[in-house]
Amino acid sequence: MATPPPAPHRAKGRPRSATADRAILAATREALAEVGWGGLSIGQVALRAGVAKTTLYRRWPSKNELVMDAVATQLEELEVTDLGSLRADIEDVVGQFAALLSRPETQAALLALFAEGTRDAQLRKRIRETIVDPQKRLVRQGRANAQARGELDPDRDEAAAAEEIDIIFDTIAGTVEHRMLVSGEPVTPEWISRFTTLLLNPLPGFRA
Amino acid sequence: MATPPPAPHRAKGRPRSATADRAILAATREALAEVGWGGLSIGQVALRAGVAKTTLYRRWPSKNELVMDAVATQLEELEVTDLGSLRADIEDVVGQFAALLSRPETQAALLALFAEGTRDAQLRKRIRETIVDPQKRLVRQGRANAQARGELDPDRDEAAAAEEIDIIFDTIAGTVEHRMLVSGEPVTPEWISRFTTLLLNPLPGFRA
DNA sequence: GCTCTTTCGCTACGAGTCGTAGCGTATCTG
DNA sequence: CAGATACGCTACGACTCGTAGCGAAAGAGC
Structure with a gap:
């Protein structure tokens, strides 16, 4: 801004x-x-x-x-959406992330910033507050929407819910970042679909 | 090496x-x-x-x-293990990853390298071959072990299995990287346990 | 043991960038 | 119009860059 x-x-x-x-x-x-x-x-x-x-x-x-x-100034265009199902909302969030990270300028700038953050605790804190936390809001909102639609059981434990939001966000953001920023491979709609399936369902063929 | x-x-x-x-x-x-x-x-x-x-x-x-x-020269100590269950093996791999990324020197060096990789296709290729692919081996081996133990259905489609390995690796590596390198938060055994649960099971409370 | 080959440490070098200071001009406020 | 602040420009010493040239050191091969 x-x-x-x-x-x-x-x-x-x-x-x-x-x-x-x-x-x-x-x-x-x-x-x-x-x-x-x-x-x-x-x-x-x-x-x-x-x-x-x-x-x-x-x-x-x-x-x-x-x-x-x-x-x-490049990171303010993420929007919370309610597409009617948790699966669609997750795919939408992942797609927004991928679009954001697709610009070469953003890739270079973000990684350079993260690298500096490892040496500068204050910068890392600013990164969390300015970049990470606002994005986490998407997940929080999407989860609330899913609950309102009856797709998720209501929370019993507030703290556990917050922790779950954290871990889901880390998973979504981290996986997309790794694929696009580290490996440099594209994030296609098909890939998004497979990833969302992995997130929502048990490991294929796994017998718990 | x-x-x-x-x-x-x-x-x-x-x-x-x-x-x-x-x-x-x-x-x-x-x-x-x-x-x-x-x-x-x-x-x-x-x-x-x-x-x-x-x-x-x-x-x-x-x-x-x-x-x-x-x-x-710092990345050659990851070991494939067979602890008797898929869950234990995943937790072990995640733990090894976290240990690797815990050193400040490794954090800074890796991120700096990734950042340069966004501008240099050849370097990015070297990163994939030298760093990413060898680590992916851990997941491939762990999955094979789980199949040998009867924890997973045998693969019908070889290509689908390879894609699944890719996506699972991206998820594990990316999530740990995001948490440790970007947010700078610790990866504790408790966190590893929760993350593994998310990976192996459907989203809690989710009714597919 | 002796010679040959390559590496090593050291010094010196021009080129380029750093961040700062000073100054006159431009642009907006009241 | 007067005051205040930002702007563009130039010049500056300090530093790092990557390279070249040298004599000395350290193994390899006979």
Whole structure:
């Protein structure tokens, strides 16, 4: 949501150009996809965005923050839907995820961010709050819808339900991420269907 | 497996020091965990490994290759086990995965590598062959063991079985990766148990 | 043991990027 | 119109990059 860069910005003099903001963040994503985190040069981003190098330094204190914002502005289009059945809703969520992760710029930016997160606890926390938790909402909502439709037993234990939401979200998000970001294989509707089946049903042929 | 650096190395003169190799790869992992991919300086790695900077450049043509080898040498300790039940075997595999991904150096190195893989198709292919496929073997073997014990129906369709192995592996690997590498949350035995239950059984309370 | 071959450590080098400071101009507020 | 802030531009020292050239070290092969 176009996180207004962290400067106080008292509304007195010339306001910061929102156009420049968008150009910078888009340029950051493009550059990241082309040259990677290591090759990401502030100077190059500025040049590509048609902006002075100093403007970038004035707004973002570090590469982390810049990339964080560049990614965050791309992740706001996920929507909760109610397609009438749990299976359809899950397939829809998986499809949205896959679409989101299909852009090369998003792939590079996200993984670079995750990599930095392993060294920076504060960044990792921001990633959770800004990226992971909002997405988890989809699962929570979808589960509530399924309950309202009578597809699931009502919860007895609230804590257990929350834990189940966590684990289901980790499974959905992680599996799609692994397939698309690590292996680089496509997520087709057929694959989504098989994956959803695995999630909803016992392992095929398994006798519990 | 200590990929012998890509130089031909005719067995004539002074052989390359294997000790130096190990020191360099260890130093690479440490440095990567501390300063990240962007901050990873060949000079610093050399200094930390007690080796001349030129020695590194003689052996590895690029940072990609260096990090690739640094990671690959850490990933060879996964073992197929037969604990007598499919459930126990799955929990064991998940546990091995989690242990592998628990080291901060491995976390940083893996994610950095994945990030580079999004821009370099050749590197991504190497990642699949060197890292992903060998791990997939665990699932394939575990599934075969379960069939031998009579826990699963015998396969009618070979291709379908291979696809099922793929999807199960993506689910196991991806979920653990997401939880540990992205969210940074621990994978406890209790969590493993719940996750395995989700995999083996239908969604709790779900009426298919 | 001696020679030959290759690697190793060291130093020096130009090229390029880093992040910052200073300054005049542009743009908006009141 | 006056005040305030952002902008673009230039210049700067500090640093890292990857490479080249050297003498010394360390095994291999006879």
